[in-house]
Amino acid sequence: MTIHTPASTGIYDRFESEARSYCRSFPVEFSAARNATLTASDGREFIDFLAGCSSLNYGHNDPDMKQALIDHITADGLAHGLDMHTSAKRAFMEVFEERILRPRGMDHKMMFTGPTGTNAVEAAIKLARKVTGRHQIVAFTNGFHGMTLGALACTGNAGKRGGASVPLSGVTHMPYAGAFGSDVDTIAQMEMLFDNPSSGIDAPAAFILEPVQGEGGLNAASAEWMRGIAELAKRLGALLIVDDIQAGIGRTGTFFSFEKMGIVPDLVPLAKSLSGMGLPMAALLIRPEHDIWSPAEHNGTFRGNNHAFVTARVAIEKFWCDSRFEEEIATKSALLTKRLERIVAMIPGARLKGRGMMQGVDVGSGELAADICAECFRRGLIIETSGAHDEVVKVLAPLTIPERQLSEGLDILETAARQACPAHSMAAE
Numbered sequence: 195m196t197i198h199t200p201a202s203t204g205i206y207d208r209f210e211s212e213a214r215s216y217c218r219s220f221p222v223e224f225s226a227a228r229n230a231t232l233t234a235s236d237g238r239e240f241i242d243f244l245a246g247c248s249s250l251n252y253g254h255n256d257p258d259m260k261q262a263l264i265d266h267i268t269a270d271g272l273a274h275g276l277d278m279h280t281s282a283k284r285a286f287m288e289v290f291e292e293r294i295l296r297p298r299g300m301d302h303k304m305m306f307t308g309p310t311g312t313n314a315v316e317a318a319i320k321l322a323r324k325v326t327g328r329h330q331i332v333a334f335t336n337g338f339h340g341m342t343l344g345a346l347a348c349t350g351n352a353g354k355r356g357g358a359s360v361p362l363s364g365v366t367h368m369p370y371a372g373a374f375g376s377d378v379d380t381i382a383q384m385e386m387l388f389d390n391p392s393s394g395i396d397a398p399a400a401f402i403l404e405p406v407q408g409e410g411g412l413n414a415a416s417a418e419w420m421r422g423i424a425e426l427a428k429r430l431g432a433l434l435i436v437d438d439i440q441a442g443i444g445r446t447g448t449f450f451s452f453e454k455m456g457i458v459p460d461l462v463p464l465a466k467s468l469s470g471m472g473l474p475m476a477a478l479l480i481r482p483e484h485d486i487w488s489p490a491e492h493n494g495t496f497r498g499n500n501h502a503f504v505t506a507r508v509a510i511e512k513f514w515c516d517s518r519f520e521e522e523i524a525t526k527s528a529l530l531t532k533r534l535e536r537i538v539a540m541i542p543g544a545r546l547k548g549r550g551m552m553q554g555v556d557v558g559s560g561e562l563a564a565d566i567c568a569e570c571f572r573r574g575l576i577i578e579t580s581g582a583h584d585e586v587v588k589v590l591a592p593l594t595i596p597e598r599q600l601s602e603g604l605d606i607l608e609t610a611a612r613q614a615c616p617a618h619s620m621a622a623e
């Protein structure tokens with residue numbers, strides 16, 4: 195198949211800022227989308243293994259969310275309400291408390307921030323500093339937490355950090371689980387630094403981390419390591435911030451990615467798939483004793499996206515009121531593991547990364563990963579890379595993708611990997 199750029203992409207190249215990114219990997223214009231299928235303006239169909247970077251865990255345009263939103267709009271329900279009480283907001287909060295927090299033994303309060311993930315992260319680090327009276331935040335190698343200055347200071351990626359042009363201060367980066375290989379206990383290293391009063395490391399306000407590093411290469415921390423961090427944070431009087439923006443909302447198999455790890459985070463930023471339909475919405479879960487904000491101390495005009503409240507409520511009612519969805523994710527995750535292991539076996543030195551529906555293959559180099567993704571695109575599959583060197587081909591299919599279509603996408607990925615691979619092994623010789 196040949197890729198032809200529609201005439202109308204002229205306006206993007208001419209008029210849209212150079213900051214644009216994903217559209218460069220997928221030079222096509224989309225006009226419709228349903229569940230895991232994207233349709234281009236010229237009628238071509240693509241399987242979506244990117245899912246809005248995990249903002250579309252329930253696929254594109256879920257019919258029940260869509261209908262509820264149409265009904266809400268038709269009835270002149272509020273679109274925007276600052277942070278005022280609205281019926282749509284109440285209905286969402288009630289179902290979130292009842293169906294998500296209570297069954298998991300969580301008594302967190304809910305703060306609505308501006309509607310992006312980075313805003314929820316800013317709120318979390320601001321609050322941790324306010325609660326502890328300390329300023330240093332501990333973040334981890336390969337972590338990604340957003341692009342505004344506070345969250346960017348917690349982000350590891352040099353390219354992203356470079357855009358700041360001011361010192362990104364107040365954050366110490368420590369080695370994530372397995373950063374030196376599986377034999378090295380990075381918690382023991384941290385303990386040495388924190389317990390030595392001459393190490394030069396200040397007592398932190400918080401530890402911030404992702405249980406599976408979405409942008410940083412799908413490194414997955416073990417429950418044991420997460421408990422180690424939770425204990426260390428507690429001992430040091432620091433808060434534990436678990437950024438579940440990408441790994442949460444079912445992506446790893448459970449609603450929260452940490453819920454089977456025996457930890458209770460102090461603060462949990464949520465965004466991406468929280469609204470269920472790809473509408474902007476973010477929230478910060480806060481253990482009640484830490485909710486010491488003054489009114490409007492962290493503010494934002496778009497804290498009440500009522501359209502998102504409507505679809506977020508339907509998402510919970512539809513998918514999280516019994517165990518069926520979790521079982522469905524487990525089945526697809528097992529299929530994904532099995533198929534990716536075949537690809538790993540094809541590529542010398544390749545490794546399987548991640549867990550649940552957040553897995554991928556470290557193919558050893560960014561060039562090979564890019565070639566595989568480009569070949570996938572030519573064959574009708576949208577898929578992206580992750581990792582410090584973009585060396586991980588990352589599968590982020592909607593959790594609702596039909597098994598047949600998941601297999602079809604994985605067939606394309608396998609063919610693309612086979613095709614890209616010999617070229618690279620020859621180049622290396």
Ligand SMILES: *Cc1c(COP(=O)(O)O)cnc(C)c1O
Nearest residue numbers: 310311312338339340408439440
């Ligand atoms: C995407 C992401 C963010 C930032 O969310 P935005 O909505 O892009 O601001 C923060 N943390 C993690 C783990 C993410 O994946």
